[in-house]
Structures are given as structure tokens and as C-alpha cells.
Amino acid sequence: MNELRKKLATLIIPITKLIGIIKMPFVSKSNVFEKYFEIKNTLKPGDTILTLSRGHLSNIFNRLVNPGEYMHTAIYVGMEDEIPMVIDATGVGVNKRHLPLFLSDKDKICIVRPLEGTITEDQIKISLKWLENQIGKPYDYTFNLGEEKFYCSELNYFFYKVGNPDLPFVRKYKGKDPKPNDFRNAKNFFYICFEIID
Numbered sequence: 001m002n003e004l005r006k007k008l009a010t011l012i013i014p015i016t017k018l019i020g021i022i023k024m025p026f027v028s029k030s031n032v033f034e035k036y037f038e039i040k041n042t043l044k045p046g047d048t049i050l051t052l053s054r055g056h057l058s059n060i061f062n063r064l065v066n067p068g069e070y071m072h073t074a075i076y077v078g079m080e081d082e083i084p085m086v087i088d089a090t091g092v093g094v095n096k097r098h099l100p101l102f103l104s105d106k107d108k109i110c111i112v113r114p115l116e117g118t119i120t121e122d123q124i125k126i127s128l129k130w131l132e133n134q135i136g137k138p139y140d141y142t143f144n145l146g147e148e149k150f151y152c153s154e155l156n157y158f159f160y161k162v163g164n165p166d167l168p169f170v171r172k173y174k175g176k177d178p179k180p181n182d183f184r185n186a187k188n189f190f191y192i193c194f195e196i197i198d
Helices: 002-021 032-042 058-065 099-103 121-132 152-163 180-185
Strands: 048-052 072-080 083-090 093-098 108-114 190-196
Touching: 032 099, 032 108, 032 190, 048 180, 072 121, 072 152, 072 180, 083 099, 083 152, 093 099, 108 180, 121 152, 152 180, 180 190
Parallel strands: none
Antiparallel strands: 048 072, 048 108, 072 083, 083 093, 108 190
């Protein structure tokens, strides 16, 4: 089954890449960026940021395998030259970018943080070092759990596993692949510390 999945994914990767960059016109957009300072002041290194950007054609297909409100995840890594930074996995691979740029096209956002006692500050520091070493790795179009390439929530999943291999993270939806909404729904590991909803 795994081999069949890899072959199928290889055949549809060019189509998937194209769908990932197409945006639909005339889509009503809200502006998360209006809450930028509140978001920035809420974030702590190691937080997971869940987002939705309306108007992306890929959202239609993502909903088939990713039920829930949010379609993307990123990890807040802290300040760099006085600029808040995130690391996420997108179609171009694992990359680091400024928080303002990251938020510029978002319509919904949820910030989740590990519950006290599930991962220590020292473990978060270990995870942050590991995360920096993942920058430049390719995007995982086959959605196979592993550390050679990453899709967004796979990167977040391994981020926490590196710091605490025994973390009590349980996925809500069927299948082994972590999905963005699993982070919001993992009440045994995370709590919501900020959310903008419709």
C-alpha cells in the first residue's frame, strides 16, 4: 500500500504543485494582520500557529484529507534581529520567514501551546535547534511520516517529538499522518492561547 501511495503521489506531484499556487478571485478576505501586535505579544518560542487562507484552490482538496478549520501550521521560533520569525513547510520546502509576511494573507489563526508539564523549556530549546537544521529540506508531497522531507503539520509533529519523545499527542482523525487540526484538538497536550474565528 505504501509503494502504491508513493507511485500515485509521484504521478500527481506536478498537478499538486500547480494547485498549490492557484488562488481564486473574488474571495472575501478578513485581515488577521489587524491583530498583529496582539498575536506577536501572545507568541512564545515553540508555539504552533494554525492558519487558514481563503481563496487557495488547494483548500478544496485539503478538506478531503484534512477535516476541520485550519489548513496550515507553522512554529514560532522567536525574535531574530528584533523581528519575530516562524518556520514552516510549504511547497518550496522548509523555510524561515518574518511573522508579518507569514500573517499577511491569513484569514483565520489559532495559537496553541503545550500544556505545562508536557514539554520543558529545555526540551523546547532542543527542538528549536533541530528545527533550524531542517531549513531547506523539501516539501513532502507523498505525506509519508519521516524526517527526510516535511509537509507542514508533519514538521510540527516532529518538532515536539524531538524535544519530548514520550509526548501524549493523540491524533483525532483517522490515519497516521498528523493534520493541522489535530494540534487544536489535542487537549491532552495543547491549550488554545489565541484564536480569531469568523
